[in-house]
Amino acid sequence: MTAPCTPDSSAAMNGTTDIDINDLLDDRPAEQVFRVHRDAYTDPHVFEREQQDIFESTWVFVGLANQLPRPHDFFTVTLGRQPVIVSRNGDGEIRCLLNSCRHRGMVVCPQRSGNRKTHTCRYHGWVYGSGGENMFVTDQAEGRYPAWFAKDNHDLVPVARFGNYRGFLFASLSPDVPPLETHLGDARFFLDLILDQAPQGLEYVPGDIRYTFNANWKLQIENSLDMYHFASTHASYVELLARRKPDAFAGGMPPSPADAAEQGTFSFGRGHAVMWRGKSRASPELLARRRAGYVADISELRAKWAGSARNVTIFPNLQIVDNVTSVMLRVLHPLAVDKTEMHTHCLAPVGEDADLRAARIRDYEDFFNPSGLATPDDNVIYEHSQAGFKAMAAGWTAGHLRGINPEGAPAANKYAQELGLTNADWSLGSRALGDETCFHDAYREWRRLLTQHRPG
Amino acid sequence: MPTTQLSPDAAAAFVYAEALCLDEQRWQDWLALYADDAVYWIPSWKDDHVTTEDPATEVSFMHAAGRGRLEERVKRASGTKSVASMPLPRTLHCISNVIVSPVADTADAAIADTTATGTTAGTASGPARWRVQSNCVTQIYDLRNDGLKVMACRYDHLLTEVDGALRIARKKIVLINDNVPTVLDFYCV
Ligand code: FES
Ligand SMILES: [Fe+2]
Numbered sequence: 001m002t003a004p005c006t007p008d009s010s011a012a013m014n015g016t017t018d019i020d021i022n023d024l025l026d027d028r029p030a031e032q033v034f035r036v037h038r039d040a041y042t043d044p045h046v047f048e049r050e051q052q053d054i055f056e057s058t059w060v061f062v063g064l065a066n067q068l069p070r071p072h073d074f075f076t077v078t079l080g081r082q083p084v085i086v087s088r089n090g091d092g093e094i095r096c097l098l099n100s101c102r103h104r105g106m107v108v109c110p111q112r113s114g115n116r117k118t119h120t121c122r123y124h125g126w127v128y129g130s131g132g133e134n135m136f137v138t139d140q141a142e143g144r145y146p147a148w149f150a151k152d153n154h155d156l157v158p159v160a161r162f163g164n165y166r167g168f169l170f171a172s173l174s175p176d177v178p179p180l181e182t183h184l185g186d187a188r189f190f191l192d193l194i195l196d197q198a199p200q201g202l203e204y205v206p207g208d209i210r211y212t213f214n215a216n217w218k219l220q221i222e223n224s225l226d227m228y229h230f231a232s233t234h235a236s237y238v239e240l241l242a243r244r245k246p247d248a249f250a251g252g253m254p255p256s257p258a259d260a261a262e263q264g265t266f267s268f269g270r271g272h273a274v275m276w277r278g279k280s281r282a283s284p285e286l287l288a289r290r291r292a293g294y295v296a297d298i299s300e301l302r303a304k305w306a307g308s309a310r311n312v313t314i315f316p317n318l319q320i321v322d323n324v325t326s327v328m329l330r331v332l333h334p335l336a337v338d339k340t341e342m343h344t345h346c347l348a349p350v351g352e353d354a355d356l357r358a359a360r361i362r363d364y365e366d367f368f369n370p371s372g373l374a375t376p377d378d379n380v381i382y383e384h385s386q387a388g389f390k391a392m393a394a395g396w397t398a399g400h401l402r403g404i405n406p407e408g409a410p411a412a413n414k415y416a417q418e419l420g421l422t423n424a425d426w427s428l429g430s431r432a433l434g435d436e437t438c439f440h441d442a443y444r445e446w447r448r449l450l451t452q453h454r455p456g
Numbered sequence: 457m458p459t460t461q462l463s464p465d466a467a468a469a470f471v472y473a474e475a476l477c478l479d480e481q482r483w484q485d486w487l488a489l490y491a492d493d494a495v496y497w498i499p500s501w502k503d504d505h506v507t508t509e510d511p512a513t514e515v516s517f518m519h520a521a522g523r524g525r526l527e528e529r530v531k532r533a534s535g536t537k538s539v540a541s542m543p544l545p546r547t548l549h550c551i552s553n554v555i556v557s558p559v560a561d562t563a564d565a566a567i568a569d570t571t572a573t574g575t576t577a578g579t580a581s582g583p584a585r586w587r588v589q590s591n592c593v594t595q596i597y598d599l600r601n602d603g604l605k606v607m608a609c610r611y612d613h614l615l616t617e618v619d620g621a622l623r624i625a626r627k628k629i630v631l632i633n634d635n636v637p638t639v640l641d642f643y644c645v
Contacts, residue, residue, distance in 0.1 A: 112504070207500035207508045207515025211636040214601075236537035240528045341635070346515050358512040362519065371498065371517040371640040373532065376540035379638045383600070384539070 019045050021450045025443055026396070032404050034440055035396045038389045041216040047337035054316050054449045055080030057174040059183045061318035061331060062086055065167040066203050066350070067113070068094060072130040075113040078333060079173055084159060085109045086169065089131030090117070094164065096171045097132040097156040108156065112208075132156035166195050167202065168318075186421050187272035190312045193305050194322055198349030199295045204329075205346040205361055211370035212341045215382035217316075217334040220342070221442050223378055224311050224319045225265065225275045228402060228434025230254075233381055237367070237374045249286040249359045250325045262308075264413070264428035265438035266421060271315025271445030273438045280309035280324040289356060290324065293349060301418060315442050320347065326364035338386050344368055400443070403427050403435030462615070462622075467556035467588045470622055471613060475549035475592065478643050483530040487523060491616065491623040496520040498629045498645065507630055517631065517640055529642050540639050546597040547643055551590050551611070559585040559614065585625065588613040592629075596644055608632040609645050 019039075024046070026035040040046055062077050063086060074087035076099055083099040085108070101108050101121040108119045108128060118135060119128045127136035134154035137145075161172040163180030168191065170180055177183060184191070195202060213220075223229065231238065241253050262278030282290070287307050294303055312320045317332045327347040334340050346364040348357060367374045403409075413426045427435040470489075477486035490496070498517035499507040508514035520526055532538040594607045614626040629645050 205513070205515050206502045208502060208634075209500055209515060209517070210634065211638065211640075213638050233539065236532045236535060236541075239535075239537060240531065243528075354512070361512070361515060365516060365519060369515075369517060369640075370636040370638060373528070376639040376641065377538055380540045380600075383638065387600075 019043065019049065021046075021049070021447055025447050027440070027444065027447075032401075034400045034404060034437075034443075035398075036400055036443055037396060038392055041218060041386065041389050042337060044337045047216075047334070049450050050334070050446075051080045053453065054446065055334065056082060057172070057176070058316065058449055059161070059163065059170045059172045059177055059180060060316065061314060062096065062169045062171050064202065064204060065094060065164055065169055066201055070115060072117050073113075073115050074109065074111075074130065076109055076111065079159070079171060082173060083107055084171065085119075085132075085156070086171075087130050087132070089129065091131075093131065094162075094169065095131050096159045096162040096169070098159065099156070101126060102134065102154045102156065103137075126154070128156050132158065165191065183270055184314065185268045185270060185272065186266075186424050187268040187274070187312065187314060189419060189421065190266075190274045190276075190310055191314075191320075193302065193310070194312075194320060194327065194347075196295045196298050196302060197290065197293065197306050199293070200350035202327075202347050203350050205348050205357075205364075207346070209344045209369050210341060211344075211379070212335070212339060213379040213382050214339050215386035216337060217332050217340040218442070218446075219382040219385055220319070220332055220340060221313060221316070222399075222436075222439050223382070224313055224321065225273055225438045226434065226436070227263075227275055228436070229378075229381070233377050234374045236377070240373065246283070247359075249283055249289075249356070250281050250363055251283040254281055262415075264415065264426055265435055266416070267425040267438050267441035268421075269423070269441060269445075271442040272313060273441050274310050274312045275438060276308060276310040278308050280307075282307075282324040286325065286356075286359075289353070293352070305419070313442065315445050321368075323363070323367070326360045326367075328364055328368045330368075340382075400436045400439055403437045462556055462558070462584075462586045462588075464554060464556050467586065467615070468551070468554040468590075470615065471551055471554060471588060471590050471611065474624070475551055479547050479549055481534075481544065481643075483534055487526060487530060489624050490523045490526060490627075491618055491625050492523055493521075494523050494526075494624050495626045496526055496629075496642075497627070498631060498640075501634050517634075517636075518642075526642065533641065533643060540641070543599045544643065545599060548595040548597075550593045550595070553589075553591040555589045557587050557589075559587050583617045586615045588615055592645070594645060605637050606633070607640075607645050 024037040024040045026033055056079060060079055063075060067075055068088040071088055071090050071092055074085055076083065076085050084096055085099040086094065086096050088094050099107050099109055101123065103121065103124055103126050106121055106123045108121050117130055125138040126134065129135050132155050137154065159171045159173055160175040161177055163170045165180055165184060181188065238254065263276055265273060265275045267273040291303060291307060294306055298306065307324060309324050310322050319330050321328045328344060329347045330342050330344040332340060332342060346361055348360055366372060370376055370379065410428050413428050416424060416426050427437055474486065474489050497511060497519050500515050500517055501507050502514065508516060511519040533541045533544060536542065590611045592609045592611050596605045596607065598605065609632065610630040612628040613624055615622050616625040631645060
């Protein structure tokens with residue numbers, strides 16, 4: 001074990017833009033050390049690197065295919081800093097295109113969503129079809145362009161890679177990525193558990209929720225996998241649940257630590273991880289109703305797991321919290337080193353019974369959103385953390401160590417075995433366990449992406 | 457039959473009084489303005505200019521059916537267990553553009569329906585009800601960072617009489633700037 005790092009230990013603190021990412025992650029498994037430097041959350045140069053080498057270089061989640069039910073439906077999103085349009089063309093094919101006119105760069109489609117056969121750039125009137133194909137260059141016939149121009153391609157530029165995993169759409173601005181299924185790896189098992197609850201697919205319940213917090217995006221990545229914070233950060237939520245009469249669908253309190261012995265985490269490589277709980281707040285009646293809605297050919301084992309609760313992180317920008325009582329999908333969109341925008345959705349099976357749908361929406365609103373009874377506490381915690389990171393003189397934090405000591409941990413994970421997740425890292429234990437080791441994969445992927453094309 | 461007239465001045469005074477309860481953090485006085493079965497609703501937006509309309513099939517920022525749900529929020533705001541409420545911001549609610557109209561059909565609790573007509577309030581079978589529309593701009597001073605945020609809202613109150621006193625049967629708040637910075641709670645709007 002090395003001595004605790006002194007505050008001046010980081011090259012990133014010397015004021016140059018020449019950051020050595022390896023100085024920000026102290027990852028020595030053999031010595032049971034895992035530390036993330038404060039600069040990783042506060043240095044604007046690190047943020048610039050993250051935008052280029054993570055959000056604009058790897059697979060990122062963009063939305064659901066069923067946001068575009070009809071030909072010519074579209075929505076717009078931002079990948080890293082780059083605006084894109086996701087559009088279904090006349091042949092029904094979904095395309096993901098850079099939302100920037102080939103003439104002089106202007107955003108071609110300013111709306112968040114809609115249905116258009118053609119997109120006309122408002123500056124000089126070039127026209128693009130719903131698949132991005134250039135259909136018209138204003139006054140081209142006047143002959144003011146060189147001869148080669150007519151032979152050149154002026155379509156909206158597609159993203160380098162675009163993939164659809166069972167209705168979940170992902171894009172990469174870099175071609176240097178493995179196939180989407182390879183990228184998702186065994187994390188697919190936990191996406192499948194959610195998808196298997198919806199024979200007709202999953203949809204966003206209408207209603208856009210967007211909010212910001214003044215803190216680094218990685219705090220959100222960590223917190224969604226952090227079982228350790230629940231009792232303290234969400235004390236007021238737990239307290240008010242205890243005062244409520246249980247209703248038919250949600251059985252009052254979250255499971256107690258003793259009641260929740262079956263739980264743990266998995267990490268899958270490439271930054272993806274899940275924290276799972278065998279029990280949820282769902283009443284037996286709700287579990288039975290949900291079970292009746294699962295895909296018909298689901299195995300008993302998978303049905304058991306579908307009825308458990310889970311927080312899934314697909315690095316770097318997708319998190320799904322399936323509490324059984326409701327399912328929340330959020331998309332992270334970092335705006336600055338200390339500002340993050342969140343888009344959150346209530347995720348639901350298409351064709352769900354009206355009473356279940358209404359209860360799902362209330363349960364979702366109750367906890368999540370900047371207006372819920374729990375998420376605002378997380379958001380404010382992130383902002384206090386960001387403020388606290390400025391105490392550079394205090395040196396490294398001990399925020400990623402819990403659970404790293406294998407003593408007393410079970411030697412085998414029967415759940416990994418029953419699920420066939422042989423390549424995943426895991427931890428196992430009661431709610432009180434609150435392992436932070438499930439964050440490690442995200443930081444290792446973070447370091448890999450930030451260093452793969454540049455030394456350090 | 458209770459009073460069937462609510463003057464524009466009296467309607468405005470009621471909405472101002474509610475705002476003052478919030479700004480002075482007199483939470484119990486604020487709660488007392490709501491009927492037991494009051495509905496408090498902040499829809500979200502589903503399009504550039506269209507809010508969600510049906511809380512049973514669409515997502516709202518808040519949909520509190522019954523004063524009990526508001527009491528929960530007051531408990532969070534006044535207790536010591538919610539970090540989002542510590543410290544509470546200072547707020548200043550500025551209300552304008554008050555329009556009062558009687559609601560003829562008491563069964564029509566959907567105050568999203570903007571077509572309420574009629575010149576006298578109440579019916580033979582129910583208490584009088586009035587729709588009071590107004591604009592509210594709330595200045596929120598965040599003591600954690602000395603920042604000032606603004607929430608721009610359209611208020612839509614359905615007022616009724618309970619035991620001779622004016623009470624809120626339903627309040628719909630349309631939040632114009634819906635990309636919310638960090639926290640949205642009842643005192644912010
Ligand atoms: S920038 Fe689009 S037509 Fe000129
Ligand atoms: Fe939380």
